[in-house]
Amino acid sequence: MNNATDVRSKGSHAAGNSSGAPAPDPRGAGMRRILDRETRSSRAGVSGIAAVLVVVLCGYGLLESAVRAIGQPPWLIDPETAAERIIALPQGMPPLLLGLIGAVTAMVGLFFFLNAVLPGRRARHLLADPRAGVVVDDEVIASALARRARVAANVIQEQVMVVVSQRQVTVNVRPTSGVPVSENAVLAAVLEELREMDPVPMPEVRVNVATAGVIGA
Amino acid sequence: MNNTPRILNRILIGILGLKMLAIGLLLVLLATVPAVGSWWQHWSAGVWSGMSRLFQRTGIPGRDESWLWAVMALLLVLVIAAMVAWVAQQGKGRSSLLVAEDDAGDFPGSVRIGGGVAEQALRAALAERPDLAGATVATYEIRGEPALKIRLQPRHGVAPHLLAADVSALVEALDAVVGQRTPVLIHISAGARSRFSRAERVR
Numbered sequence: 045m046n047n048a049t050d051v052r053s054k055g056s057h058a059a060g061n062s063s064g065a066p067a068p069d070p071r072g073a074g075m076r077r078i079l080d081r082e083t084r085s086s087r088a089g090v091s092g093i094a095a096v097l098v099v100v101l102c103g104y105g106l107l108e109s110a111v112r113a114i115g116q117p118p119w120l121i122d123p124e125t126a127a128e129r130i131i132a133l134p135q136g137m138p139p140l141l142l143g144l145i146g147a148v149t150a151m152v153g154l155f156f157f158l159n160a161v162l163p164g165r166r167a168r169h170l171l172a173d174p175r176a177g178v179v180v181d182d183e184v185i186a187s188a189l190a191r192r193a194r195v196a197a198n199v200i201q202e203q204v205m206v207v208v209s210q211r212q213v214t215v216n217v218r219p220t221s222g223v224p225v226s227e228n229a230v231l232a233a234v235l236e237e238l239r240e241m242d243p244v245p246m247p248e249v250r251v252n253v254a255t256a257g258v259i260g261a
Numbered sequence: 262m263n264n265t266p267r268i269l270n271r272i273l274i275g276i277l278g279l280k281m282l283a284i285g286l287l288l289v290l291l292a293t294v295p296a297v298g299s300w301w302q303h304w305s306a307g308v309w310s311g312m313s314r315l316f317q318r319t320g321i322p323g324r325d326e327s328w329l330w331a332v333m334a335l336l337l338v339l340v341i342a343a344m345v346a347w348v349a350q351q352g353k354g355r356s357s358l359l360v361a362e363d364d365a366g367d368f369p370g371s372v373r374i375g376g377g378v379a380e381q382a383l384r385a386a387l388a389e390r391p392d393l394a395g396a397t398v399a400t401y402e403i404r405g406e407p408a409l410k411i412r413l414q415p416r417h418g419v420a421p422h423l424l425a426a427d428v429s430a431l432v433e434a435l436d437a438v439v440g441q442r443t444p445v446l447i448h449i450s451a452g453a454r455s456r457f458s459r460a461e462r463v464r
Contacts, residue, residue, distance in 0.1 A: 188421060
């Protein structure tokens with residue numbers, strides 16, 4: 045598609061302009077670190093869940109071992125009986141239930157592990173500014189682009205949907221039935237807005253004009 | 262922006278995840294593969310007999326309970342305390358001072374400007390803007406240095422770069438008032454309030 049290559053070259057050009065190498069940041073020495081931290085998830089919520097899980101397990105263990113240490117009868121299960129049951133494991137338990145428990149535990153473990161390993165990039169872009177570090181949620185960029193595309197296509201708000209991701213902007217336009225929408229005009233308007241905005245990283249733009257129109261809009 | 266210990270979070274979550282993954286896979290294998298079951302019974306019986314011998318050797322004189330139970334309870338208390346301390350670390354870093362330094366003049370004492378000055382000034386300046394659904398300003402302490410976080414919630418369709426330029430100009434005016442350039446982060450966010458408001462027609 046001719047438009048797409050045009051867009052790609054423009055996008056890379058703009059990104060090349062903005063990513064010079066200014067060694068001393070005029071916005072303060074810690075700004076690079078602040079921006080890095082703002083565009084990634086801190087995993088605070090998952091950490092809280094993990095800590096609560098460990099606390100609950102340890103709390104139960106604490107109860108049973110304390111009860112045992114002062115020589116009282118156990119609350120739910122005696123540690124020794126529990127150990128014997130665990131040793132005998134494939135016996136004494138329906139294999140379906142055992143497999144199910146194992147699968148659930150493994151899934152929860154995988155969830156925690158992936159949370160620890162994956163980069164956890166947030167849906168945000170950076171804007172250039174001489175004084176302050178600027179972080180913008182992708183949703184804000186999307187609504188600004190949608191407004192521009194809506195004016196260019198001369199349709200109402202509900203007929204334009206913009207999806208912004210890290211490296212791509214998709215503009216979906218559903219034209220009013222009988223009124224043609226110029227794909228190039230929409231693309232040019234969105235590109236113009238993006239060029240003024242200059243987000244980092246600069247995304248590519250794709251415009252989809254639906255073949256079916258909306259009646260009575 | 263805050264001082265959440267991110268590396269520590271990832272390490273601890275990773276350890277917990279790997280352990281749970283290993284336990285879960287072992288249980289699945291026990292349920293499905295018979296050979297694993299016989300190996301497990303052999304191996305874990307050996308471990309358990311070693312442990313029970315240890316328990317018998319470490320009995321409290323005069324009673325038949327081992328003091329290892331008390332040690333285990335103590336260890337668990339320590340783990341729980343560590344977990345509580347870990348959770349308490351999340352999202353720390355708010356501070357109340359914007360400037361705190363000795364002005365090296367003839368008079369003894371130091372200059373302190375509360376973060377409330379910047380917060381009130383910026384909030385008042387941003388309050389009349391029709392394109393904002395909300396704005397909050399908070400002072401943080403990043404590695405001992407004060408920093409400002411300005412969170413803006415624009416209405417639908419507001420161009421973020423124009424908004425950022427305006428607020429950046431406000432921040433420079435604040436620099437002149439305070440007499441110090443603090444690091445500033447402007448976060449333009451899609452808050453819940455802008456999601457429910459129909460701002461297309463306001464402007």
